[in-house]
Amino acid sequence: MAGDPQAACPFCDWAAGTPFVHEDPLAVALIDRRPINRYHVLVVPRRHVVNFVDLPPELLTHLFRLTQVLSQGIRDVCRPDAIQHLTDDDLAGHGFNLVPHFKIHIIPRFQGDRVRIDWGRGPEPSLADRGQWAAELRAALAGEGGAAGPGAPLRSR
Numbered sequence: 001m002a003g004d005p006q007a008a009c010p011f012c013d014w015a016a017g018t019p020f021v022h023e024d025p026l027a028v029a030l031i032d033r034r035p036i037n038r039y040h041v042l043v044v045p046r047r048h049v050v051n052f053v054d055l056p057p058e059l060l061t062h063l064f065r066l067t068q069v070l071s072q073g074i075r076d077v078c079r080p081d082a083i084q085h086l087t088d089d090d091l092a093g094h095g096f097n098l099v100p101h102f103k104i105h106i107i108p109r110f111q112g113d114r115v116r117i118d119w120g121r122g123p124e125p126s127l128a129d130r131g132q133w134a135a136e137l138r139a140a141l142a143g144e145g146g147a148a149g150p151g152a153p154l155r156s157r
């Protein structure tokens with residue numbers, strides 16, 4: 001991508017008439033341009049942050065609190081059967097998202113809606129395999145200073 005990616009980012013420069021649900025100094029929330037269902041909301045930081053892991057802790061906290069409040073609003077307005085909260089870091093640029101600016105989707109779901117999410121789950125892996133994957137992640141987290149941030153020890157249960 002040439003030049004300043006932020007200069008061409010539609011989530012850094014909202015079009016006139018964008019249907020905002022909420023605006024504050026750190027974040028905005030709006031109705032998705034191509035909603036999966038009615039009241040499909042995006043929660044978007046004003047700062048150009050591409051990936052989840054790059055969100056500063058205070059911004060992350062703000063975004064998730066805002067998502068919680070908006071989810072209650074969606075529950076009140078349209079009485080969904082379920083709500084899905086989705087984010088996607090398109091790390092390899094293979095089209096897992098359309099705009100490389102972090103966002104949280106809040107998607108109300110209804111029985112019989114047209115949405116199909118097929119996780120394509122295979123057979124259940126062995127306990128040994130799952131234990132190995134957990135050990136690999138624990139080792140990686142130890143290298144990152146623990147899950148709570150730099151310098152914080154990772155607590156085991």
Ligand SMILES: [Zn+2]
Pocket residue numbers: 006009010011012047048049100101
């Ligand atoms: Zn942006």
